[in-house]
Amino acid sequence: MISDKLRNQTSGFTKEIQTLLNGTIADHVQIKAVALPVGDDRLFMLGHLLDKRTLIAQRFPLKPRAPKVELWMDVSFQMRLDAEREHLMVQQSFVGVFGSKDAKHGLFHYDYERNKVDGYPDAHLQVDASSEFFGTLNDPKCDPGRPLGALHFPVGGKRFRPCLEDVIEFLAVERIVQARDGYEKLLEAGRERFRKNQLMAAMRRDPETVDAFIERYGAREGA
Template identity: 35%
Template sequence: MAPDPGTDDLQQAAADFADELTRTVQWANPECVPFRAMGVEGRDRVVVAQSPDTGIDLLVGGEKLILLKVRFDCAFDHEGRFLAVERSHFHVSAAVSKKHPLFRFEYERSANRTPSAHFHIHAHRDSMTYLMVKSGSASRTGRKRTEPGYLPTIQDLHFPLGGHRFRPCLEDVLTMLADEFGLDRHPDAFARWDEGRARWRKRQLGSAVRDDPQTAVRSLRALGYTVDWTGMAGAEPGTREDRLRSL
């Protein structure tokens, strides 16, 4: 039975998600501040973040090397049945410069001028800056670069990351950091993150099927399954073209 999309149910669903996030990051740092689900006054929204929002210290050789800050803004989906992420971010900084991220993974469900899931790199490269200046107003997001005194940087670029359904999950970020920088971690961390990644992709696959049930039906029939519409009320669900076309 689908939950009633009331504040209490949303709070519980978000609290369960917060607990899952805490378990995920504790494979890298068992002493990190837990995640909590915090309601937004006057809105059917819940913020899932650490409280206090100190970030997750990631260690290499016992030394604090990286700071990872994670936040999710959640609500129920358009059907009022499943917890959905309205926006999220994973910010990766060097521990010695916490206010200046090295790179950022971000998601904005209602984005219309930038990719919904995107990646920012905080760096400087003369050739990239040159291209951004020369493009001027020729690009959709480049008009502000023509403003007097504006100096574009690489962090202004939004690199797309798979849209609403196929964006990276927290386990991807933690695995990448562990692979590239040799994070201290529990011996079972990679296996647990693999399991978490599988759970994430199954959830996202379920959401993708709801976006385009007809393609799912054709694929299942091609595998030999018998699939028939048995809904008693309303028309057979159609394809959400906006979700499929969204960057």
């Protein structure tokens, strides 16, 4: 049976993501959560109108500034409790922007897969673009014709990877999509929560550094 702690924390995170998207660059996004058994563990899959049978989340449309252009966003998460069974943890996440509801290639996508086993960085960015110069750097024996979009750019690892708010900010400030008035406040609030959660997680995993900090700087009021 899935613990109430996992279900309750996942429910709260689901609402945060839905509120963030609908309050900034999207309309009528409905983030659904589906519980799955994984060996002796449990996890929740999250996504827009996630199908319980296929476990596939649907993309949702954005409003591009350019006329007569489609733009769709794909957002999904896999969540579980950490090793101590106390805190909600992202097992995998995907955020991508595409030119149609079903397109295989798009503008870019951010991926995160905890403890990725294929040698690529856990957190990485892939940009669907071309580069004549990069083509000259491919090893013809190993990677002939490898496109720029196949590269996995590391983006901060499990602790300091970009959050969904960063992607939304990029789309807004680069004038790719239309954003709602005052969207910046939602981004800053969400980003602050994310960073504090990541900092707390880092502190739990590295108590020696925490002790060293306290020994050096002491407990400061208002810090």
